[in-house]
Amino acid sequence: MGFTNYTEAKSEEEELVSEEWKQMILSLPKERGWRTSHLYEYQGFWCQIAKIQAIANFQKHFQSFYSDVVLASIPKSGTTWLKALAFAVTNRDRFSVTSDSHPLLTSNPHDLVPFFEYKLYANNQTPCFSNFFSFDQRRLFGTHIPYPSLADSIKTSNCRIVYICRNPFDCFVSTWHFLGPLTSLSLEEAFEMFCQGIIGYGPFWEHMLGYWKESLERPEKGLFLMYEELKEDPLFHLKRLAKFLKCPFSLEEERSGVVEKIKKLCSFQNLKELEVNKKGKSIMSFENEKLFRKGEVGDWVNCLSPQMVERLSKVIDEKLGGSSLKFNVLPSNMDK
Template sequence: MQKAIAAARTRINSNPPDILLASLPKSGTTWLKALAFATLNRATHSPSDAQHPLRHHNPHDCVGFLEMMVTQDDDEALLRSPRPRPLLVQTHVPYSLLPDAITAEGSRCRLVYVCRDPKDMLVSFWNFYLKEAATLAAAGCGGGWVGESAAAGLTKFEDVFELFCEGRYPGGPYWRNALEFWHESQRRPNEVLFLRYEDMLGDPVGNLKKLAAFMGCAFSEEEEEAGVVEQIVELCSLASLKSMDVNKNGSTVLAFRNVAYFRKGQVGDWKNYMTLDMAARLDKIVEEATRGSGLTFAGLVSHN
């Protein structure tokens, strides 16, 4: 992962993406990829089309990873070759480590960040880890604890909870990663959009319209009247994606099994894994780290 980040910082200069989706793992990445891809490509692929790419490919194969783009043998040719516009990619890299061509003033790249209640995010990643531990370790995507878990026998959720509270997670400490993108969204609201997973679940249509407008492809009145927004929301819903044969079988280009990306997608599942004391402790860590920033998160537990 560190090698990929270093390569990205120095190589993605001549052909930066037009839209970069950013997140920490298990904070709504797969859903955001599906929504953004379907929205950008709706003129070519109607959401009702039986041959829509999302019906035959996992969202992670429809929208590539920035980190993967710079670790292939032919990465130089890939980055410099003409590609369809707008170019949409995704990353787990912290804002401070992104290539200058993406973050520099005047860059054409727009960034969309999605955050999630860290308690639910950790629970989701824990379940993903239980299914894909070997692949995560081989990819170096453990955030300082996946490989350690296998070596030290950290097989209990309580153990990884402690590591998470120390800031050890793929993409860096949760609070630092989210804060970096939050600050940029406040400083450059026309170039950085900050979304919350819980808000998207509560109002998927409204948030999809916001996403489309930000990406420069707002829905027309005719499209809204025809129900295109709702069709995309339905196509990209967890229930829809989870039911597709492609997501029940096979693996993504990252070698993770497609089925591992789809579990519950619910708000508050942390209650099945954490005590109230654990939840309050983690919330307090996040609150103290983000105090004064204006950044708030859903699902905070009172620890007074």
Template sequence: MHITTFGVNSLSDADACGDNKKTCAIIKIYTRLLHTTHYTLLQLSKSHAPAMSTTAKLAGLLRDEQGPVAFNDAVDEDAVPVEPLTEHDDAISTMSAAHCNNMQFRCYRGFWISEMWAPGVVAVHRSFAPRADDVLVASLQKSGTTWLKALTFATMARGAWPPSSHDHPLRRLNPHLCVPSLEVLYTLGRDALLDMLPSPRLLSTHMPLSLLPPSTCKIVYIYRVLFLTYEKVLQDQCDAVKKLAQFLGQPFSGAEEEAGVVTEIADLCSIDNLRNQKANKYGSIGGKISHESFFRKGMAGDWTNHMTLEMAERLDSILREKLDGSGLIV
């Protein structure tokens, strides 16, 4: 099941790994999404998982009601120093390369990925072992990842952290410090930190489903994949929050809805509120990417400032060819 068939692998190998001018145009198309931007929320499960006892199920239920713990609150980062991964450097050096927007890209299994994070992508593909109750937020870059991380974390963690609480993690931490990126941790040689996270873990990736480890992870039923569009979340954030909760198996009770919990989560995670939090105005990720850079206009249609009509029409054509009948084309 190819969730991201509108990615670069929708093209032939010749197109995907062709000359640099064509490749640069392709990369621009797929790193600046159209009105068809999709989020994917995957709930991963190990195949052939053993049956749980009643006690284990009860313990899991109580634990899940508390939801995930913010990454920076749960791990001791000093315990795992940064040691950039070099194990896959030789393999990466043989991949097709392209330069675009002052960035170097590599073509890995039909997908163009930033060379900066290529070691982590390869490592995740080859060795990441999901837990049965992991939840993975998957999206393309600059498609609202930060927003969706905040919405998902606030929804899942509302048992331990009511959205109105003054010390809520999202009021003191950047969303990326609450929900860690798999390929970033692996690239920095800090994947051992993942083992420190208590279950359920809430993780994120920009990788397509086909690059996640196929031997340990599968989507069993179609309802285990939730698609949200940026435009629909903008139109009705409360509805999106309720869909997230329902999908995650943590629907809001009548009492919660009556008490305004859904609205509180939507307000807490609104782009304006997140942008204005002190934690998101200052600081950076790894000393390189400023927290404030993760918050753009929060408006639909910005693709017109980055793409020509010819590029948009080309992408629309590919989308129609690959996704016709799927219900995913807006």
């Protein structure tokens, strides 16, 4: 079954690309892909063939507003959760978090906060934003695109960027479970590619460092959230998120439990059990139910061998050791 899905994915990707783009892309450095035949090195990161065309269109056409919010991540780092949290926080004046008709109860977070590269600019289209989220005062977007390759209007405007970062061990394991049924790679082959940086939108260390450095240099523009810290103390970081997005919780909201209610509404278990998240495809090629597996911290201990742990630990130390970016959860701090 894995090989069949792998072949179907390859055909689907190639059909979405114009002949002109195919010729340009085929001249790029390439490596074996995870769920498609190849990943191509574009602007310093690895990407599937169809996404390159979408990213180029996005870079050329997207115009950012000062009130825009861009939610960024490398895949399988808490993207769906961040979208739900940001949507609930920024729209709480329009949609009560206790309402039975709240959009998060009837729509997948990826439909409410669309990806630039998977949705808005996919299939060689250029979206019209004249009626974009007419119910929303802020435009919320999602992306896996590395910081240097964002549209210039995003980098130069006063719009806000929120990045969620997950420790590489769990990031790899979550990616493997997500793409495993769609790939012909073995676990060991996929792991080695990950350690070499050959993963969609990777190398992972370059992706993380790009947004990390921006958050340090321009903290008023970039907020860097750690997945593990958000899991450990969601209420504290929800308040950070709201303040950063210029819609802080009032004392009355805190007293009445609004922050706690948003936490509950957007919790992994609640989102996973919603009927809307058990069917359909809000992201091209991926069923919604596959977006919710465990959402745990430290699940890598159930998947990686001691040799793998040592290998990835060395990569992290080499690539991130010289930066101030640190993870609270590393192998030496966890029970083996």
